[in-house]
Amino acid sequence: MEQMPYPYEGEPRRPTDEGRGPLRIAAPAISTAVVLIEVFVLGWLFIMTAALCGSACHYGRGAMRFSFILTVCGWGLVIPMALLLICWLLPWRRRYDQARKAAAILAPLSLGALYILFNVLLAVS
Template sequence: MTLACGFVLGYLAVLTLALCGNACHNDPAEAVIVTVCGWGLVIPVVLHLISWLLPWRRRHAATRLAVAILAPFSLGALYVLFNVWLALT
């Protein structure tokens, strides 16, 4: 689910850049939006890596579960941030 949402969010960022054309390249605020969205896609990948790289012991089970659940929610937060920031500029 996280991978599919990440692809959709990345596609939306690239599509937004393509739709606004040269105006995005000249406007620094829009360039920042796309940069933040692009680098923000790294966060869910890091969260999944953390959830898999933690030791597989019972005491780390809750931490692994919490970090794995946060990955899709971080994509949702990034999507909301992207749309709100885009609407404000």
């Protein structure tokens, strides 16, 4: 049986063109490792801040301010975790590579911004 020639100008598109590449997992994996290290370091710094603050953080108006700061920063952890979920759960296609890389870069940066916010709120109160 004779095969018909392809009637269009270019080569036919292969279904493997948009398959999962071996290096596409690198950005989410590196970002997750950096975020985990950052969470341990920043968690330790948050705990040490409460310990160094002493009775000023635990009694009176200082307790209300400190609990507000911890609540804001606790809810702020949703952003880096959502960015990590985005970079892991996006479909593994080439057209999503840029979005995956952007989410992988923004996750550790947003955690650093959260620590800066914590220090600013602590200095203001």
